[in-house]
Amino acid sequence: MNAIRVSAASTLLILGTTAALRADVTAQEVWADWQSYLAGVGYTVTGEESTRLGQVTVTNLVMETSTAADNESSPFSVTMPRIVFTENGDGTVNVQIPERSTMAIEASDGAEEFDAEFTLGQSGMTMTVSGDADDMTYTYAADQMDFALSSLAINEEPISRENARGTVTVNSLSGVTRMQELDLRNYTQTFSAAGVAMDLFFVDQDNAD
Numbered sequence: 001m002n003a004i005r006v007s008a009a010s011t012l013l014i015l016g017t018t019a020a021l022r023a024d025v026t027a028q029e030v031w032a033d034w035q036s037y038l039a040g041v042g043y044t045v046t047g048e049e050s051t052r053l054g055q056v057t058v059t060n061l062v063m064e065t066s067t068a069a070d071n072e073s074s075p076f077s078v079t080m081p082r083i084v085f086t087e088n089g090d091g092t093v094n095v096q097i098p099e100r101s102t103m104a105i106e107a108s109d110g111a112e113e114f115d116a117e118f119t120l121g122q123s124g125m126t127m128t129v130s131g132d133a134d135d136m137t138y139t140y141a142a143d144q145m146d147f148a149l150s151s152l153a154i155n156e157e158p159i160s161r162e163n164a165r166g167t168v169t170v171n172s173l174s175g176v177t178r179m180q181e182l183d184l185r186n187y188t189q190t191f192s193a194a195g196v197a198m199d200l201f202f203v204d205q206d207n208a209d
Helices: 002-021 027-040
Strands: 044-052 055-069 072-087 093-096 100-108 113-123 126-132 135-154 164-181 185-202
Touching: 027 044, 027 055, 027 072, 027 093, 027 135
Parallel strands: none
Antiparallel strands: 044 055, 055 072, 072 093, 072 100, 093 126, 100 113, 113 135, 126 135, 135 164, 164 185
């Protein structure tokens, strides 16, 4: 009889410990973590948020910031048409990133003003978040990601693709990022890729002749 009681107690202890170790994270917590992280590094975040059971969808997501140097402010923004956070039912959350996003930057060196727009693309990307609200692990992979110059203007004069182009492509990438809320936000990251290809070309307009 004592052996049965000990066995039952041990089983309950193991089950209770396992349940405690298996932390869950929700779609709303992951989205809140994104906003907290971006605000912490100086971004203003706007978007149209809608929620339903186990899912958060954010459309027209805009992340804006600016850098200052030599009394010049340089606005910088990233725009995503849609991002979806979906609970998987096992304590993890999938993050669906759009295939195409845009990034815009304005800068000046005191003599010239630069306006550039880039396209951020991905194919076959998966991202899963596990952990809890204060300790999230992002596991992600993609067949390909690319970063391409879409347009460039100097002093409001458009520069043609024949005179300026740039593309960086990363193939077969994967990584794990752990983000912890301690006294300060802590990051641990691993990343790998099969290869990186770059196509960069620019003609100096002042010496084009």
